[in-house]
Amino acid sequence: MRAFDLSPLYRASVGFDQIADMMDRVVSKDAAQPSYPPYNIEKTDDDAYRISLAVAGFAEDELSVEVRENALIVSARKSQEDDERTWLHRGIANRAFERRFHLADHVRVLGASHENGMLHIELAREVPEALKPRRVEITSTAHPVLEAAE
Known part of the structure; x- marks a missing residue:
């Protein structure tokens, strides 16, 4: 409500x-x-960000990073090679997941890297020149466009 x-x-x-x-x-x-996998979002510069996900146990080819309609979608599917093992205790969660992040306008994904069980995704906000603030000159005479129309 x-x-x-x-x-x-x-x-x-x-x-x-x-x-x-x-x-x-x-x-x-x-x-x-959903709280799996755990992740951090950090601001690395004025217009730069990094999303880090803890993906221990997943290989690079089992991870997927996709950008679709202002959404960043990170997913993982574990291969089925563990079926022939007999586990006495299984405490490491290697389950499949899909995590979505909503991206603001003009935020672009620059790339992703996988190292030491962490997936790092680099993002940057790139505001087009047309949308950046610009200074408008103030004149003391009548508007030139209006004078030309008369």
Whole structure:
């Protein structure tokens, strides 16, 4: 159940409907979020990020990293070669998983690396020149476009 109203946000802003949609997704999900595999998200620079997932026991060819519709999807499928073993205790979770991360606009996946049981995914925010702030010159005379139209 939602206990907050986002309509005041719409009165004074334009284009923030994605934030409301994201809030709806967060509120509507179950409290029992999947916790496997554990991961970190770190900010490595002003516009650079790294997602690190603990994927011990998985080889590179068993891991998949895919970007689809502003979502980063990391999944793993373990090969079935362990079926002939007899386990006395099996405490290492090598189960298949799929973990999704929602990417903000203009965030691009630069690459991924796998070392020492960790999968590192490098991301960067690349804002196009057209969307970057620009300074508008203020003149003291009448607008030249308006004068030319007269």
